[in-house]
Amino acid sequence: MFKVAVLGASGYVGAELTQLLAAHPQIASLQLFHSGSETGSGEKQGVVPFHTFAPKARALVAQTVAPFSVDALAADLDAVFLCTPHELSAELAPALLQKAKVVIDLSAGFRFADAAVYPRTYKFAHPNPQLLAQAVYGLPELDAAGLDNAQVIGCAGCYVTASTLALAPLVQAGLLRSDVAPVISAVSGVSGAGRKAALNSSFCEVSLAPYGVHNHRHQPEIEKNLGVPVVFTPHLGNFKRGILASIYTFTKQGVTAADIEGAFNKAYGGQPLVRLLGAGVYPAVQQVEQTPFCDIGWSFDAARSQVSIFSALDNLLKGAASQSVQCFNLRFGLPMTMGLLPTVLPASGVVA
Ligand SMILES: NC(=O)c1ccc[n+]([C@@H]2O[C@H](COP(=O)([O-])OP(=O)(O)OC[C@H]3O[C@@H](n4cnc5c(N)ncnc54)[C@H](OP(=O)(O)O)[C@@H]3O)[C@@H](O)[C@H]2O)c1
DSSP: OEEEEEETTTSHHHHHHHHHHHTOTTEEEEEEEEOOOTTSSSSOSSOEEGGGTOGGGTTTOOOEEEEOOGGGSOTTEEEEEEOSOHHHHHHHHHHHHTTEEEEEEOSSTTSOSOTTHIIIIISSOOSOGGGTTTOEEEBTTTBOTTGGGOSEEEEOOHHHHHHHHHHHHHHHTTOBOTTSOOEEEEEEOGGGGOSSOOGGGSTTTOOSEEOSTTTOTHHHHHHHHHSSOOEEEEEEOSSSSOEEEEEEEEBOTTOOHHHHHHHHHHHHTTOTTEEEEEETOOOOHHHHTTSSOEEEEEEEEGGGTEEEEEEEEOTTTTTTHHHHHHHHHHHTTOOTTTTTSSSOOOOOSBOO
16 A cells, blocks of 8 residues: 655646545555645645545545645655646655655656756756656656656646647657648647636636647647657637647558558557547547546548547546556556556457
8 A cells, every 4th residue: 555645736637636546546645735825726724625625525535735845744655746836846856755755746847858948948947957867757658668667757748648649659650751740739628727817717718719839838748759840739728628639640652541540559459548439530528528538539531641630638637647647556566547447447449
């Protein structure tokens, strides 16, 4: 049995993660923290019940949430999960490693081995660049190597997970034209911006519109994962949670529909949390909401060598909290889907 802590349990991602960990069959002890700041999520000067932040968890999660300090963490933790701002995660990790076997960061604080990415993309100099080289990237379906031994895990971003899982099989199989950058047009629900109040995510302001055009922080992460340039345009949609990514690109001459299906099956035939819908069947946000799945469907126009791929996931789960539980499970030798599915599902492949 394991002892874990969550920093940022009062935020959207941390609250989802807390509910998963509270129900996880191998977790015996769960410490929860908020910032303790008066300008944080509110009504929490001190120790408060978890349901203060997640009312639907009343009577389901018994733990309280306390103001964070390193001293308040138990001494012999197995894992600390960071659902905190990037810069804070990057700063806190060394102190947390004195208390826990592994730090599992859901921010971007440890997603890049190259420290130069941080000032360029995240506008801060990484305070602990020595930890970047040893951090293991947390997107198990792309590469689970090293997770079983990691001290620091930098979980993949939400748009990044949807985009990478959709494109990686075709890139890895060498099916795509190298002179054409895939175009990724993705829409996220408002929870992607976090819980803090802001004008552009307030009820009357949210519509359906692009943002971060040509400079969104997830573009470098997607390109790192795939090893190819992409054109990535995120959109904010007027729904609470979920991401739908629509991706357009061209294959090399001679590529067939069977090659495409074969590449997806090869990549995800053994992966229970990626549901391949197949050609001509398209995912929808509603079908992945509140689930740990990424759904992928596609269409191939052989005459024009054009392939369109569609992926959907819940940004708070497969895009964050449930992905971090996958990483935790793999780190400690547990079945990857423990605590995420009612039973461990068999390998999927294209579901007829
Ligand atoms: N939202 C998504 O879809 C998503 C997806 C993937 C990754 N992420 C990443 O996950 C992290 C959390 O995102 P979120 O959407 O959950 O944000 P959020 O709702 O704004 O929550 C942020 C959390 O961090 C805590 N926090 C802030 N400053 C702190 C401090 N100095 N000490 C301790 N705790 C502190 C906050 O506590 P208070 O409530 O007390 O302020 C809150 O619990 C971010 O790094 C984000 O980029 C988010």
